[in-house]
Amino acid sequence: MIDMTKGNPTKVILKFAFPILVGNLFQQLYNIVDTIVVGRFIGKDALAAVGSSFILMNFFSFVIIGLCMGASVVYSYYFGEKNFPRLRKTIFISFVVIGAFTGVLSILTVKYTRPMLILIQTPASILDSSQAYLQIIFGGLIFIFLYNACSALLRSIGDSKTPLFFLVLAALINVILDLIFVIVFDMNVVGVALATIVAQGVSSILCLIYAFVKIPFIRISREDMVFDKKIALMVGKYSFLTSVQQSIMTFGMVCVQGLVNTFGPDTIAAFTAGGKIDSIAYLPVQDFGNAFSTYIAQNKGARDGSRIVKGIKSASSTIVMFCSVVSVVIFFNSRNLMHIFINPSEVNVIKLGIEYLSVISIFYMLIGFLFMFYGFFRGIGALRISVILTIISLGTRVVMAFILSGIPPIGQRGIWWSIPLGWALADITGFFLYRKMKKEGQFSQGVF
Numbered sequence: 001m002i003d004m005t006k007g008n009p010t011k012v013i014l015k016f017a018f019p020i021l022v023g024n025l026f027q028q029l030y031n032i033v034d035t036i037v038v039g040r041f042i043g044k045d046a047l048a049a050v051g052s053s054f055i056l057m058n059f060f061s062f063v064i065i066g067l068c069m070g071a072s073v074v075y076s077y078y079f080g081e082k083n084f085p086r087l088r089k090t091i092f093i094s095f096v097v098i099g100a101f102t103g104v105l106s107i108l109t110v111k112y113t114r115p116m117l118i119l120i121q122t123p124a125s126i127l128d129s130s131q132a133y134l135q136i137i138f139g140g141l142i143f144i145f146l147y148n149a150c151s152a153l154l155r156s157i158g159d160s161k162t163p164l165f166f167l168v169l170a171a172l173i174n175v176i177l178d179l180i181f182v183i184v185f186d187m188n189v190v191g192v193a194l195a196t197i198v199a200q201g202v203s204s205i206l207c208l209i210y211a212f213v214k215i216p217f218i219r220i221s222r223e224d225m226v227f228d229k230k231i232a233l234m235v236g237k238y239s240f241l242t243s244v245q246q247s248i249m250t251f252g253m254v255c256v257q258g259l260v261n262t263f264g265p266d267t268i269a270a271f272t273a274g275g276k277i278d279s280i281a282y283l284p285v286q287d288f289g290n291a292f293s294t295y296i297a298q299n300k301g302a303r304d305g306s307r308i309v310k311g312i313k314s315a316s317s318t319i320v321m322f323c324s325v326v327s328v329v330i331f332f333n334s335r336n337l338m339h340i341f342i343n344p345s346e347v348n349v350i351k352l353g354i355e356y357l358s359v360i361s362i363f364y365m366l367i368g369f370l371f372m373f374y375g376f377f378r379g380i381g382a383l384r385i386s387v388i389l390t391i392i393s394l395g396t397r398v399v400m401a402f403i404l405s406g407i408p409p410i411g412q413r414g415i416w417w418s419i420p421l422g423w424a425l426a427d428i429t430g431f432f433l434y435r436k437m438k439k440e441g442q443f444s445q446g447v448f
Contacts, residue, residue, distance in 0.1 A: 009295070009307065009310045009311040009314045010314040010317075010318065012295065013288070013291050013292055013295050013311065013314065013315065013318075014288075014291075014318070016155075016158065016160050016291045016294065016295070017160070017284075017287050017288045017290075017291035017292075018160075019160040019161045019163075019164040020155065020160045020163075020164075020287040020290060020291055021283065021284050021287040021288075022164055022168075025280070025283065036340065036341060037178045037179065037182050037183070037192065053117070053130045053133045053134045053137070054272065054275075055120070055257040056116055056117070056120070056134060057134060057137050057138075059247065059251060060105060060109055060138065060141065061141070061144050062243075062247065063105070063243050063247050064098070064101075064102055064105070064141065064144050064145050064148060064243075065144070065148050066239070066242040066243030066244070066245060066247065067094075067098045067101070067239040067240075067242070067243045068094075068098065068145070068148040068149045068152040068239075069148075069152055069242045069290075069293075069378070070235070070237075070238035070239035070240065070241060070242030070243060070383070071090070071094035071098065071149075071152065071235050071238065071239050072152035072153065072155065072156040072294075073156075073238045073242070073293070073297050073378060073379065073381070073383075074090050074094075074231075074234050074235055074238055075087060075090060075091070075152070075153055075156035075157065076156040076157075076293075076294050076297035076298050076379070077297050077298075077300065077381075078090060079156060079157045079158070079298065080297065080298040080299065080300065084217045084218075085224070086231065087217075087218065088217075088218060088219075088220050088221075088224040089224050089226065089228050089231050090231050090234075090235060091153060091218060091220060091224075092220050092224050092225055092226075093227065093228065093231055093232050093235055094149070094235045094239065095149055097232075097235070097236075097239075098145060098149060098239065099142075099145060099146075099149075102141055102142055102144075102145040103142065105141060106138055106139060106140075106141040106142060109134075109138040109141070110135050110138045110139055113131050113134045113135050113138060114127070114131050117130050117131060117134070119258075120257055120258040120261060121258050121261045121262055122261060123261060123264070123265060123268075125265070126265070129188070129189050130189075132189060132190050132193070133189040133190070133192065133193045134193075136190065136193035136194060136197060137193050137196065137197065139197070140196075140197035140200060140201065143197065143200040143201045143203075143204040143205075144200060144204075145204075146204035146205065146207070146208050147163075147166070147167075147200060147203050147204035147207055150163070150204070150207040150208050150210075150211045151163035151167075151207060153211060153218065154207075154211055154215075155290075155291075155294060156294060156297075157215075157218070158294075158298075159215075160291070162207070162210060162211075163207060166202075166203045166204075166206045166207045166210075167203055169202065169203060169206070170199040170200060170202060170203035171199070173195075173198060173199040173202055174195050174196055174198075174199035177191075177194070177195035177198055177199065178191070178192060178195045180195075181194055181195055237383075238383060241383035241384060241386070241387055242378060242383060242386070244387055245374070245378075245383070245386050245387045245390045248387065248390045248391055248394055251394070252393075252394025252395070252397055252398050255398045255401075256397065256398060256401050256415060256418075257271075259401055259402060259405060259415060260412070260415060263411075263412050266346075266348050266349050266352060267352055267412050269342065269346070269349045270338075270342075270349045270350075270351075270352035270353040270355075270356060271352075271353075271356065271415075272341075273338055273341035273342055273349075273353050274338075274353045274356040274357050274360070276341060277330065277334075277337050277338075277341075277357060278357075278360060281326050281330050281361065281364060282323075282326070282364050282367050282368065282371075284322060284326075285319055285322060285323060285364075285367065285368035285371050285372075286367075286371050288315070288318065288319070288322075288368075288371065288372070288375075289371030289372050289374055289375035290371075290375060291375075292311065292315050292372060292375035292376065292379065293374070293375035293376070293378045293379040294379065295311055295379065296308055296311065296375065296376055296378075296379025296380050297378075297379040297380075297381075299311070300379060300380055300381065308380070309438065312372075312376065312434070315372050315375075315376075316369070316372070319365065319368035319369055319372060320365060320368075322368070323364040323365040323367075323368045324365065326361075326364050327361050327362055327363075327364045327365070330357060330361035330364075331357070331358060331361045331362065334353070334354045334357035334358060334361070335350065335354055337357070338350045338353040338354060338357070341353075352412070355413065355416065356416050359413070359416040359417055359419075359420070360416060360419055360420065362420070363419075363420035363423060363424075366420055366423035366424055366427055367423050369427045369430070369431075370389065370393060370423050370426050370427055370430065373386075373389055373426075373427070373430035373431075373434065374386050374389065374390075376434065377389070377430070377433075380437070382437070385430075385433055388429070389426045389429060389430050390426070392422070392425050392426045392429055393422040393423060393425070393426035394422060395422070396418070396421055396422035396425050396426075397418045397419055397421070397422035398418075399418075400414070400417070400418035400421050400422070401414060401415045401418035404417060404418060
């Protein structure tokens, strides 16, 4: 475990972020394997079905992930205070409440899968495949909750390595089952969904067992199983606001996906493949932002405002250096990267994908700073500001996507350009709000 209230800020943040990055790379790996297997072994219509489904899957997954992330801010704060009795009570309350919510959400999403797909204008040719894929994924939401609840808890107390081990195992299981279910048993998109659910189930259960067996000070006893109104309100506040932030992000993407769907299967497939490449390209800064949130929360609990300022400076330098390199790599290798996901014979799909990457890759630094601001405001306890930044980013993206794509000479390129416009406006807002908080000396004040 890493105590982030001590040591060089750059080193402790990077040391903590690295296992998160590796773990999420493996998570992306089995998402990418799904895409490659579907795109290369089933066809572009199946890829479009999975791509169209992916945004709805993300929306509900991130509702749950947001709840877990919000609770982890409270965990980090109490860990920074070294108040372990309140930490255990917080864990108990959050697991019970968020777990129950997940169960209800799983039932509702399975029941209403088809109406949701119709709502985002999924083409009729891929509607049945999309429904079959999503209903299996929604049936396994409880595994998404268990893994993210346990990994958020472990990371909040400075252990970012353990979740990695279980995620690597899940990725390997998913890859093997993808190949068996799709290539050997010809199960189409149903096989891809089943492989994902089995892999997530194994990962989540093992992570749960480890967390509560191996770490004594978070082990819940009978005395911890009480309803503390004050703690429940704190968990509710932080979980709700973080989930709203995540939901707004994915809801905006759902709106954009609905717009993309109107341009047909080729554009959907290109957007899906380009999005996978994007997710890998800026995954390190996303994970850096999540690690930065833990750093901020722990130092907030320790009342060390000067160390928070040092962390901001360190994070900014790291983002500039990393994103500059990644932008160059993606921009000049977009064609080769598209060939990984799409058969070279699909000339139009590859052309659209290159067009997308050529626009987005230039602006990765903007999303890097946005993730930093998300992490900062979440860790400092100003979750409403994180929500505001998300609304600005996604709201701008959705509005501009509909406006620009509706101009005939621009078409779907307007969707691509709307993305960095949203990032830029949110970054500017985040910078001025950060300066305002710094000037008012809010960094070392109590949160709760």
